[in-house]
Amino acid sequence: EAGVTQFPSHSVIEKGQTVTLRCDPISGHDNLYWYRRVMGKEIKFLLHFVKESKQDESGMPNNRFLAERTGGTYSTLKVQPAELEDSGVYFCASSKRQFSTDTQYFGPGTRLTVL
Amino acid sequence: SQQGEEDPQALSIQEGENATMNCSYKTSINNLQWYRQNSGRGLVHLILIRSNEREKHSGRLRVTLDTSKKSSSLLITASRAADTASYFCATRGSSNTGKLIFGQGTTLQVKP
Numbered sequence: 001e002a003g004v005t006q007f008p009s010h011s012v013i014e015k016g017q018t019v020t021l022r023c024d025p026i027s028g029h030d031n032l033y034w035y036r037r038v039m040g041k042e043i044k045f046l047l048h049f050v051k052e053s054k055q056d057e058s059g060m061p062n063n064r065f066l067a068e069r070t071g072g073t074y075s076t077l078k079v080q081p082a083e084l085e086d087s088g089v090y091f092c093a094s095s096k097r098q099f100s101t102d103t104q105y106f107g108p109g110t111r112l113t114v115l
Numbered sequence: 116s117q118q119g120e121e122d123p124q125a126l127s128i129q130e131g132e133n134a135t136m137n138c139s140y141k142t143s144i145n146n147l148q149w150y151r152q153n154s155g156r157g158l159v160h161l162i163l164i165r166s167n168e169r170e171k172h173s174g175r176l177r178v179t180l181d182t183s184k185k186s187s188s189l190l191i192t193a194s195r196a197a198d199t200a201s202y203f204c205a206t207r208g209s210s211n212t213g214k215l216i217f218g219q220g221t222t223l224q225v226k227p
Contacts, residue, residue, distance in 0.1 A: 003157075004157065031213055033213060033214075033215075035215070035217075041219070042217045042218060042219045042220070043158075043203065043205075043217040043220075044217070045214045045215060045216070048212075048213045048214060055213065056212060056213065056214060058214075059214070091157065091158065093158075095213070098212075098213045100145040100146055100207040100212075101146060101163060101165070103160045103163070104160070104213075104215060105160070106150075106157035106158040106159070107157050108155070108156050108157040109157060
């Protein structure tokens with residue numbers, strides 16, 4: 001079974017540009033999560049999809065971030081326009097159910113650098 | 116921050132020694148989980164302990180949970196060089212939210 005995959009693995013962009021990150025969850029996992037770790041800080045929750053619906057987007061930092069999951073399969077996270085403080089590692093995770101004991105399986109992350 | 120500190124932030128030991136990492140949290144929890152992250156890789160789930168459990172074992176891992184002190188510890192016994200990684204605790208709240216709240220992590224280096 002393939003794990004969670006993320007693309008690209010690294011992205012370097014200029015401030016003000018747009019970047020789109022992609023996450024492919026494990027097949028059959030209805031729940032998809034985005035997290036990020038900015039330099040030196042803890043990993044923080046961004047949002048949670050159940051199928052194509054946003055279950056919880058309380059962690060989205062501002063309206064420069066837009067997450068979509070059309071069709072309930074893969075998800076994209078767009079940052080437009082990117083700012084310096086957006087640099088960090090963006091992780092995606094998926095789980096079959098959203099019960100509290102369900103394991104979230106993480107992808108390798110996308111390292112975003114905004115110059 | 117909703118999560119407390121992980122202690123120590125960095126730990127360096129020799130192969131064969133035991134490594135203990137601590138985690139504190141601030142809110143009431145349903146469970147607490149430990150994850151490992153090898154450099155450049157994703158987080159790997161290690162072990163989950165429910166709020167009504169005090170201790171749990173999995174192979175060379177031992178986790179304790181003290182809900183009165185809002186703290187947990189992860190013990191890795193007989194460490195190996197391959198255990199070199201960052202270790203994070205993460206909590207799930209009392210509601211049925213999918214959100215994990217992470218600590219800042221402990222970076223463990225095991226020298227061969």
